Amino acid sequence: MHEILFKEELGPDIHLYRFHAPDVARYREPGQFVIVRIIDEGERIPITIADVNRDEGSITLIVQSVGKTTLQMAGMKVGDTIPGITGPLGVPTHIEKVGNVLCVGGGIGIAPLYPVAKAMKEIGNRVISILGARSSNLLILEKEMMDVSDKVLITTDDGTKGRKGLVTDAIKELVDQGEKFDLCVAMGPPIMMKFVSLLTKEFSIPTVVSLNPIMIDGTGMCGGCRVTVGGKTKFACVDGPEFDGHQVDFDELMKRLTMYTSHEKQSLDHYSSKTGCRLAGALKEDLE
Amino acid sequence: MNVKERLKIPPTLMPEQDPTDRITNVEEVPLGYTPEMAMLEAKRCLQCKTAFCVEGCPVGIDIPGFIQLIEDGDFLGAIRKMKERNLLPAICGRVCPQEEQCQLVCTIGKAQKDPCKAVMIGKLEGFIADWEREQGEYELPPEVKSSGRKVAIIGSGPAGLTVAGDLIRFGHKVTVFEALHKGGGVLVYGIPEFRLPKAIVQGEIDYLEKLGVNFRYNFVVGKTAPVTKLIEDYDAVFIGTGAGLPRFMRVDGENLLGVLSANEYLTRANLMKAYSFPETDTPIVTGKKVITVGGGNVAMDCARTALRMGAARSLIVYRRAEEQMPARLEEIHHAREEGVEFHLLQNPVSLIGNEAGWISGASLIKMELGEPDSSGRRRPVPIEGSEFTEETDVLIVAIGNSPNPLVPASFPALEVTRWGGVVVNEITGQTSVPGVFAGGDIVLGAATVILAMGHGRRAARAMNLYLSSGRWVDLDRALDLCRAEVR
Ligand SMILES: Cc1cc2nc3c(=O)[nH]c(=O)nc-3n(C[C@H](O)[C@H](O)[C@H](O)COP(=O)(O)OP(=O)(O)OC[C@H]3O[C@@H](n4cnc5c(N)ncnc54)[C@H](O)[C@@H]3O)c2cc1C
Ligand SMILES: Cc1cc2nc3c(=O)[nH]c(=O)nc-3n(C[C@H](O)[C@H](O)[C@H](O)COP(=O)(O)OP(=O)(O)OC[C@H]3O[C@@H](n4cnc5c(N)ncnc54)[C@H](O)[C@@H]3O)c2cc1C
Ligand code: SF4
Numbered sequence A: 001m002h003e004i005l006f007k008e009e010l011g012p013d014i015h016l017y018r019f020h021a022p023d024v025a026r027y028r029e030p031g032q033f034v035i036v037r038i039i040d041e042g043e044r045i046p047i048t049i050a051d052v053n054r055d056e057g058s059i060t061l062i063v064q065s066v067g068k069t070t071l072q073m074a075g076m077k078v079g080d081t082i083p084g085i086t087g088p089l090g091v092p093t094h095i096e097k098v099g100n101v102l103c104v105g106g107g108i109g110i111a112p113l114y115p116v117a118k119a120m121k122e123i124g125n126r127v128i129s130i131l132g133a134r135s136s137n138l139l140i141l142e143k144e145m146m147d148v149s150d151k152v153l154i155t156t157d158d159g160t161k162g163r164k165g166l167v168t169d170a171i172k173e174l175v176d177q178g179e180k181f182d183l184c185v186a187m188g189p190p191i192m193m194k195f196v197s198l199l200t201k202e203f204s205i206p207t208v209v210s211l212n213p214i215m216i217d218g219t220g221m222c223g224g225c226r227v228t229v230g231g232k233t234k235f236a237c238v239d240g241p242e243f244d245g246h247q248v249d250f251d252e253l254m255k256r257l258t259m260y261t262s263h264e265k266q267s268l269d270h271y272s273s274k275t276g277c278r279l280a281g282a283l284k285e286d287l288e
Numbered sequence B: 001m002n003v004k005e006r007l008k009i010p011p012t013l014m015p016e017q018d019p020t021d022r023i024t025n026v027e028e029v030p031l032g033y034t035p036e037m038a039m040l041e042a043k044r045c046l047q048c049k050t051a052f053c054v055e056g057c058p059v060g061i062d063i064p065g066f067i068q069l070i071e072d073g074d075f076l077g078a079i080r081k082m083k084e085r086n087l088l089p090a091i092c093g094r095v096c097p098q099e100e101q102c103q104l105v106c107t108i109g110k111a112q113k114d115p116c117k118a119v120m121i122g123k124l125e126g127f128i129a130d131w132e133r134e135q136g137e138y139e140l141p142p143e144v145k146s147s148g149r150k151v152a153i154i155g156s157g158p159a160g161l162t163v164a165g166d167l168i169r170f171g172h173k174v175t176v177f178e179a180l181h182k183g184g185g186v187l188v189y190g191i192p193e194f195r196l197p198k199a200i201v202q203g204e205i206d207y208l209e210k211l212g213v214n215f216r217y218n219f220v221v222g223k224t225a226p227v228t229k230l231i232e233d234y235d236a237v238f239i240g241t242g243a244g245l246p247r248f249m250r251v252d253g254e255n256l257l258g259v260l261s262a263n264e265y266l267t268r269a270n271l272m273k274a275y276s277f278p279e280t281d282t283p284i285v286t287g288k289k290v291i292t293v294g295g296g297n298v299a300m301d302c303a304r305t306a307l308r309m310g311a312a313r314s315l316i317v318y319r320r321a322e323e324q325m326p327a328r329l330e331e332i333h334h335a336r337e338e339g340v341e342f343h344l345l346q347n348p349v350s351l352i353g354n355e356a357g358w359i360s361g362a363s364l365i366k367m368e369l370g371e372p373d374s375s376g377r378r379r380p381v382p383i384e385g386s387e388f389t390e391e392t393d394v395l396i397v398a399i400g401n402s403p404n405p406l407v408p409a410s411f412p413a414l415e416v417t418r419w420g421g422v423v424v425n426e427i428t429g430q431t432s433v434p435g436v437f438a439g440g441d442i443v444l445g446a447a448t449v450i451l452a453m454g455h456g457r458r459a460a461r462a463m464n465l466y467l468s469s470g471r472w473v474d475l476d477r478a479l480d481l482c483r484a485e486v487r
């Protein structure tokens, strides 16, 4: 059983949780994730470990409500417990001093990006970050990213904060200004990672992305999380989740993410009719 | 009763759910023997002086012994006799390939020239185990003095559970580390409810907990903690992590939507109870027509699950002929009764998708049987130019599993074979690392429940000796004395 030690709303439908999970905290490295089960008969969902506190034996997760499980989680409060957290899973990020590192985060992707940016900075890299969100109120971890970056650029789709536009516009701008990057780390929606990777390929910047296919076990047993990288099939949970962005077949990933769309709607319907949760209805429209 | 009279008794068939009903539920297919049926079936056993059946059983159960006790109506005695050798009879009775083991060599079966007409050893085994469970209270063995030694077991499949059960009885402190949130390995995530009710597996685990075994779920050894940490913290370690790596066909289109591994399909259905979706949260892909590729138990389980998930047509596509299918005869029989269609001597060459990225069909090629291969079975050879398209909504790849690479990959000191199996001393289960033992599918590749248990049993004896003597070198020779007994 894992108790919620702390919970905070970071934005609409985005919550930060600190869970008691000493076994997970002990050996966790940046880039790793956990599989979470919030109720006994619940599904197993993957969430990146945004931070750990080994003294407290806790891990920090930042979760956006996008469907039944994440919505139900958002309804939990400090002191509540959940039955299962498994991890840390996945290959840790390769942290190395390479010089100039460009960290690009989109939406909830800033959550997994933060520990990587932090580690990259701590080992002595110059870190420049670009944070993108649909709108200013959806922007998370701005302050934390400032603390670990030498420079932060913000873009919003609607121009409510930073410059209006996409993260790729900001990358172009930096490169045009003469910035040279030895590495780019991009985390966010697959569509964002795709276009960042296309662009950095043009600029010959090696690029690491973190993939988020649908998972079940997270231990390499089911193959549900398979992705194509460099023409080869990889299991994101054990071979990744980080891969060379220039090699990833993003179109396949995006298609595979839609495999259960109709079920996800059905699950939300069922949940909202059982609990009278109105938010579920709104989310369902998002899915449509 | 004399031999002639016994020979005249026909096999007592176990009543089963009607095929048309059972594909609408996930309840167990066989309905069990009544005590009268079991006692009648037990009468068929000739109590052979040289009991070949015992030779045929990988763990050497005293088969005539327990059957005699059933005939006498002494069910408690029968279960005690059984548990001398087999800790999980409710499970083995249901899933052992009896027709290739104990029943293959049974005198009665031979006399009738059909292993399916042998004494129903497996059914009797299941019967007494179920009888014990229905009594409510399990008989707990007398408490033993603590040895002060600690053992870590990685994986809670039949291999790990057997080691746990044996070592706790020798007085050692036992902790089982399991990656998933439930114990039982393949028994709980792979084999479907309608073949092995999960309550039975849970019952065995509850029993081990009562004996004092400590289970740590959601603990992925090699990730949650390195193997070396367990080696430091415990006096001995057993690796029973199974063959959980799904093989794919490596044909075009395998990553299309609607194409999934048997492990994924069965895990969703069984472990995650997708058959109750949306009451439970995990969905499963469904379709009017489902193709399962493969011919083993795993393929039968997928094809039969598909029917229960609402498929109107469920096809098995297998590249060899029916005689060569590795599945248990009972599974093939049940699948056929339920309407699974067998498309033999065919193999996918590519999978075809629609615009949205979903599978819409498979391009299959016809096969013929050529020369025998290394397994002794005639090798299937594609017939050139015989490709044709079979439409489908879902395709499940059930062509086998390889040893789980997680522990070996995180632990280079552990010697493995070219195909990833952990190398062990066959008598003791000792690996290349002192203090570390292994057994079950992680050693054998995808094999059987009873072989995994046999491995567990042997390793437990050796581990016990190692723990009490501290002796690692020549452990097999030291064990030699009791080897005849251990087999
Ligand atoms: C390695 C990894 C790390 C992740 N880290 C985070 C994180 O730190 N914070 C966070 O909020 N989310 C993270 N995700 C995504 C998160 O797992 C999904 O949002 C979650 O599973 C949705 O569950 P649900 O039942 O609420 O929604 P569902 O109803 O199941 O799905 C709603 C929507 O989410 C998509 N989705 C479903 N399952 C997944 C999945 N496994 N991964 C991605 N999208 C999915 C669906 O395509 C659909 O569009 C991560 C995913 C992976 C694979
Ligand atoms: C669908 C299906 C049907 C089958 N039908 C039959 C049948 O009818 N008859 C028969 O005899 N055999 C059958 N088999 C084969 C049989 O189930 C296996 O041979 C047997 O379960 C092997 O036992 P095991 O203990 O070696 O491993 P498993 O049962 O595979 O258990 C291994 C356990 O280790 C855990 N694990 C793996 N890695 C780690 C780690 N790093 N840390 C912690 N835990 C870990 C896994 O989660 C799993 O629970 C079937 C197999 C399948 C898949
Ligand atoms: S364990 Fe299996 S092989 Fe042995 S007697 Fe029982 S059913 Fe037969």
Ligand code: SF4
Residues within 6 Å of the ligand: B044, B045, B046, B047, B048, B051, B052, B053, B054, B063, B064, B105, B106, B107, B108, B109, B119, B121
């Ligand atoms: S071989 Fe058959 S008849 Fe003989 S003892 Fe064994 S089960 Fe009984």
Ligand code: FES
Residues within 6 Å of the ligand: A214, A215, A216, A217, A218, A219, A220, A221, A222, A223, A224, A225, A226, A235, A236, A237, A238
């Ligand atoms: S989630 Fe099952 S193999 Fe990756």
